[in-house]
Amino acid sequence: MPLQEAILQLLSPMGIFLIVLGTSLGIFVGAIPGLTGTMLIALTLPLTYSLNSQFAMALLISIYVGAISGGMISSTLLRMPGTPASIVTTLDGYPLAKKGKPDRALMLGVMASFVGGMISWGFLVLLSKPVAELSTKFGPFEYFSLVVMALVLIASIGGDSLSKALFSGALGILVSMPGIPAATGQPRLTFGLVEMNDGFQLLPVLIGLFAVSQILREVTVVSVIPHSIRIEKKGLFFRLADLKRHGWNMIRSSFIGTWIGILPGIGANIGSVTAYSVARNTSKTPEKFGTGHEPGIVAAESANNATVGGALIPLIAMGIPGSVVEAVLLGALVIHGLQPGPRLFTDSPVIVYTIMVALFLANIFMVIIMIGSMRFLAKLATVPRAFLLPVILTFCVIGSFALANRMFDVWVMMGFGVLGVILEKWRVPLAPFIIGFVLWPIAEENLSAGLMSTNGDWSPIISRPISIIFLAVAAVLLLIPPVRSRLSGRKAAIDS
Amino acid sequence: MSVFRHILAAIAIIALLVLRFSSDHSDTGESTSYPEKPIHIVVPYPQGGGTDNFARLLGRKISEENWIGEPLVFLNQPGGSGTIGSRYVKDARPDGYRILCHHESIITAQLSGAANFGPDDFKPIAQTGNIVLLVVVRKDSPHKSIKDLLIAAAESPRSIRFGANIGSPAHFTAMKLEAANKGAAFNLVTAGGGQTRYNSLLGGHLDAGIFSLAEFISFQSPEGTAPDKDIRALAVLSKGRHPDYPEIPTCVEQGVKVTSNNAYYWWAPRKTPELVVRKLAAVLHKAMDHPDVIAQLKEWSIGTEFTRGEALGTKVEERIAAIKPFKIKARTKLPNFPRYAIILTGLFGFVALIRALKKNPTPRKAEEEKSSKSIGFLCFLVLFLYVYYFDKELMPFALLTTVMVFLIGVLICRFKIGKLLPILEIAALTGLGTEFIFTALFSVALP
The missing domain is CATH 3.40.190.10 (Periplasmic binding protein-like II)
Known part of the structure; x- marks a missing residue:
């Protein structure tokens, strides 16, 4: 029985050790701004040559799960997203922590992550084959419309000023343009510099905007007193009442995360943004989002963890990696002599079950490790800034460098650090910038591929059913907030 | 901070220092022949990609059998259709310590206009596998x-x-x-x-x-x-x-x-000495002939063809000649995306500006009132100098990082004497610790 074999292998002392090691390393690295899970997995890959293929996959998958969960720690406590997937968590996590409830914010995040991970795991185990076929129904125009839908969400997470949010998003799109677009193969906006051929990478831009600028702003504050916190036993436990209050949100966000994770190349960022916007738009109190509102944390964290299982579905069922991390995992399979692809299930079922079991175990250990270290983690918010910030800066620099072994990325990080300070000074929200920056290249690549295959005809965008559905949803999402505020404004007028 | 923690920190720092210098000294052999330090192999694609797997397969065999006497360090520099990694090698010192493994995109990137350099700017070492x-x-x-x-x-x-x-x-x-x-x-x-x-x-x-x-x-x-x-x-x-x-x-x-x-080719900067190229080619040849490598390549459906020396020069010429007659041109006219992005950014920026001016200036937050700009500027200056020194490789990484962490820490705590010692400890631990983890464990090429 391949399933038994996989379970026995992973429950052996070595298997457990590797999963615990991977999960803790992932959490740790995910929590450090500047270092991401993707980087850790890429750097660890050559170290796994000496392990057998099952152990190697177990280690890499545990890192993946750990990292995507660990990102919320620094998002919540320091307002520095540890990984791109946890940008949305900063919106409500940090304000809640600032109110003196970092433990509560983390606990909600951990539980939401766990539920998200488990629901997407269920999809992976039960439905991977039929669900994976969905991804072939998506042609370039469908992807384009999906991404347009997510881009529209910029408007709904932008904070108080819509015009500033749109400006921020547009600037993000502009900044994503330099480099060699796949469609033409010609460098554009690179000013003749070969270094610019790859444009600006997400990691240096992200940590420049969020971490470096945050640090530069914090150091200017005289007598940096970390906000005082009280860690109560109560905050450390997830109660039944919470489940009642957040259960539906968790399930809905996990479904959103899973389905978005399935689509190759879309990934965790869109998953958490979409779930957050849906939570906000369906909420009775949308104005509370962004001020430390619990459902915001729950939606973001359940969705980004759910994308992990979702993204593994096409990898297992069809050999198609759903994200950068998956591409590295695919490479790991190849190195260990396994042929990823549609026949993986029939040719090497043990490895498929290993992936499934490892994902399950890593989720369990993630919760145990996070809860076990919660008191310690929450105290991170109280560490004197003079000790903490310079160390984080070191990781920002070294992380940007290690990304592709080049200094250009470090300078990019510095530049965006300054830009972040300027934008914050003008009260321009940063989240829309990153969303525009991340999403536009995907939208453009697909639109270009679509236009190339129709010889320049745009009509499939509205004539293909899936595509038009996404555009309709985008329109609805765009219209809900203004319509609602008008309605409530009228109501308020009547009341007065 | 208790005395116990200070002692612990001191022990850790000493241990890292010992580790660092012991490994430094082990490298200083007396030989003057190539190679006398680790060779960096640049792969212009990400870890786990086809080129990366292939290059590392050969590299692993060479290291296992110790055919070259020095470690091979793999550097992945993905992006820009492989042009970024190849440029990094093109501009390297032609001493054989930084070489490139790349496929025929190196030819097509020049012909398509993605790069203004091509095979002529390199010296081919060998063609391995097709x-x-x-x-x-x-x-x-x-x-x-x-x-x-x-x-x-x-x-x-x-x-x-x-x-x-x-x-x-x-x-x-x-x-x-x-x-x-x-x-x-x-x-x-x-x-x-x-x-x-x-x-x-x-x-x-x-x-x-x-x-x-x-x-x-x-x-x-x-x-x-x-x-x-x-x-x-x-x-x-x-x-x-x-x-x-x-x-x-x-x-x-x-x-x-x-x-x-x-096919996969190995390239060195153009002026690399012939002797070095021949040595590298010989080692690669040995690796390609090894039964383990042959077996793995068969599994990956990669041919075991090997070419070096003059035959290689002719082969590269042939490949270029076969590809050159075809002009690359995008056949579908695509919208000028950057133009729209600039217009959009300008438009929204303008609207945001107008709206911000219309509104009364909002009262500043309490925390901003107490801020001191000069400290922020000094911190940025320290960070800037740190990155600059890092870039120009003016100081060993561990020392440089220690200095940076210490200075910024001191700036943040506003020169409180009581905090100087813990900050110094943290600085030394960060500098030595990160250097150890990234170079020894993850083979990132820090200066």
Whole structure:
């Protein structure tokens, strides 16, 4: 029985050790701004040559799960997203922590992550084959419309000023343009510099905007007193009442995360943004989002963890990696002599079950490790800034460098650090910038591929059913907030 | 901070210092022959990609057998269709300590305009391994042979959507196919990597595409899969049929006189001494002949061809000559995206500015009132100098980092004497610790 074999292998002392090691390393690295899970997995890959293929996959998958969960720690406590997937968590996590409830914010995040991970795991185990076929129904125009839908969400997470949010998003799109677009193969906006051929990478831009600028702003504050916190036993436990209050949100966000994770190349960022916007738009109190509102944390964290299982579905069922991390995992399979692809299930079922079991175990250990270290983690918010910030800066620099072994990325990080300070000074929200920056290249690549295959005809965008559905949803999402505020404004007028 | 913690920190610092200098000293041998320090192999693609797996396979064998006496350090510099990694090697000191493993994109990138340098700016060390390419369609496609496909492409030009990324070696192959049949014109679509192209084929978003043999094998579905969920090869582009797949005919057999393949090449900066190149080529040759490597390459469906020396020069010339006649031009006019982005940014920026000016200036937050700009500026200056020194490699990384962490820490705590010692400890631990983890464990090339 391949399933038994996989379970026995992973429950052996070595298997457990590797999963615990991977999960803790992932959490740790995910929590450090500047270092991401993707980087850790890429750097660890050559170290796994000496392990057998099952152990190697177990280690890499545990890192993946750990990292995507660990990102919320620094998002919540320091307002520095540890990984791109946890940008949305900063919106409500940090304000809640600032109110003196970092433990509560983390606990909600951990539980939401766990539920998200488990629901997407269920999809992976039960439905991977039929669900994976969905991804072939998506042609370039469908992807384009999906991404347009997510881009529209910029408007709904932008904070108080819509015009500033749109400006921020547009600037993000502009900044994503330099480099060699796949469609033409010609460098554009690179000013003749070969270094610019790859444009600006997400990691240096992200940590420049969020971490470096945050640090530069914090150091200017005289007598940096970390906000005082009280860690109560109560905050450390997830109660039944919470489940009642957040259960539906968790399930809905996990479904959103899973389905978005399935689509190759879309990934965790869109998953958490979409779930957050849906939570906000369906909420009775949308104005509370962004001020430390619990459902915001729950939606973001359940969705980004759910994308992990979702993204593994096409990898297992069809050999198609759903994200950068998956591409590295695919490479790991190849190195260990396994042929990823549609026949993986029939040719090497043990490895498929290993992936499934490892994902399950890593989720369990993630919760145990996070809860076990919660008191310690929450105290991170109280560490004197003079000790903490310079160390984080070191990781920002070294992380940007290690990304592709080049200094250009470090300078990019510095530049965006300054830009972040300027934008914050003008009260321009940063989240829309990153969303525009991340999403536009995907939208453009697909639109270009679509236009190339129709010889320049745009009509499939509205004539293909899936595509038009996404555009309709985008329109609805765009219209809900203004319509609602008008309605409530009228109501308020009547009341007065 | 208790005394105990200070002692602990001191012990850790001393341990890291000992570790650092002991490993430094072990390298200083007396020999003057190449190589006397680790050789950096630049892979211009990400970890786990085809090129990376291939290069590391050879590298691992060379290290295991200790054929070169120094460690091989792999540096992945992905991006820009491989131009970033190759430029890094092109500009390196020509001493053989930084070399490149890259496939034929190095030729096509120059011809397509993605890079202003090409094979002439390098010295080829060896060609190792060749990749067999195939033309693939969905199993239920009406086209039964490559000739069928080309005739259809001639009857209604640009109706067949052919997946070949612009500027890639596959793109040139597709153009060669068109040229082999008068009037044939594909609609060449940039459709992403192998997995995405496969997905698009199955979903009916592409009609045909070029795949490597390894990709073709991995994407084949188990027996009995419905024909619209499987793929089929029309022709193999090598000179003869592949021994493992004798049922797939070559293009030439079908009357289409096109052969094409891709191969991995090792390159050094142009002025690298001949002796160094020969030594590297000899080691690579040994690795390619090793039974373990041969077995693994067979599994990956990569040919074991090896070329070096003068034959290699001729071969590279031949490849360039075969590709050069084809001009790359985007065939579909795409919107000028950057222009729209600039307009959009300007527009929203303008609106935001107007609205901000209209509103009364909002009262500043309490925390901003107490801020001191000079400290912020000094911190930025320290950070800037840190990155600058790092870039120019003016100081060893550990020392540089220690100084930076200490200075910024002191600035943040506003020169409180009581905090100086813990900050110094943290600084030293950070500097030494990160250097150890990243160089010893993860082989990142810090200065």
